Amino acid sequence: MRHEGLLGATFADGGVGAAYAAGKVLVVRVGDRELEPDEYHARPDTEITGWAHVCSCGWHGTHWRRATGPGDQDLPARRVWSAHPSPPMDTIDLISGHEYADHIAPIREGLLASLLRLAGDHVLTAVGRARELGASWSDIGAATGLTPEDAHARWQHAPIQLVTPRHGAQLAALARLCTPA
Numbered sequence: 001m002r003h004e005g006l007l008g009a010t011f012a013d014g015g016v017g018a019a020y021a022a023g024k025v026l027v028v029r030v031g032d033r034e035l036e037p038d039e040y041h042a043r044p045d046t047e048i049t050g051w052a053h054v055c056s057c058g059w060h061g062t063h064w065r066r067a068t069g070p071g072d073q074d075l076p077a078r079r080v081w082s083a084h085p086s087p088p089m090d091t092i093d094l095i096s097g098h099e100y101a102d103h104i105a106p107i108r109e110g111l112l113a114s115l116l117r118l119a120g121d122h123v124l125t126a127v128g129r130a131r132e133l134g135a136s137w138s139d140i141g142a143a144t145g146l147t148p149e150d151a152h153a154r155w156q157h158a159p160i161q162l163v164t165p166r167h168g169a170q171l172a173a174l175a176r177l178c179t180p181a
């Protein structure tokens with residue numbers, strides 16, 4: 001199970017948008033279901049009803065509603081105003097905040113704890129996954145009894161997917177969105 005988090009725009013029917021272009025939002029998920037790339041579609045950003053941090057595994061953080069105007073904003077009530085598809089920069093930390101970090105920290109720790117029990121290619125794969133989840137070479141060294149330098153020297157070629165197939169499909173769909181018909 002991959003964990004790819006994003007701060008998504010949300011819609012009344014549970015749609016989640018992953019990217020924005022030209023007044024449109026690319027919807028990649030509805031409710032708990034990740035859409036297949038051929039189901040990705042665009043919606044007007046005026047239909048956004050809120051924002052939430054979501055993960056490809058199905059986890060999602062606290063939902064923030066889009067206020068109806070600047071005067072309707074009420075941060076303690078998790079109602080935030082933005083005229084744009086994304087929430088204001090100064091509230092992004094509030095929305096995504098520690099929740100996503102709290103979600104992936106135990107997963108990362110579990111991976112690190114497993115490193116000493118793994119052998120061969122499995123350890124290389126696990127190091128790469130831990131790196132994708134934010135583990136530093138110090139973390140990996142500490143988990144395996146190595147210095148950060150030795151851990152780096154041993155596993156620097158661990159495969160890391162910065163652009164996963166799903167992310168790649170989203171980028172391609174966004175490019176089509178931006179191309180005038």
Ligand SMILES: [Zn+2]
Pocket residue numbers: 002003004055056057058059103
């Ligand atoms: Zn996840």
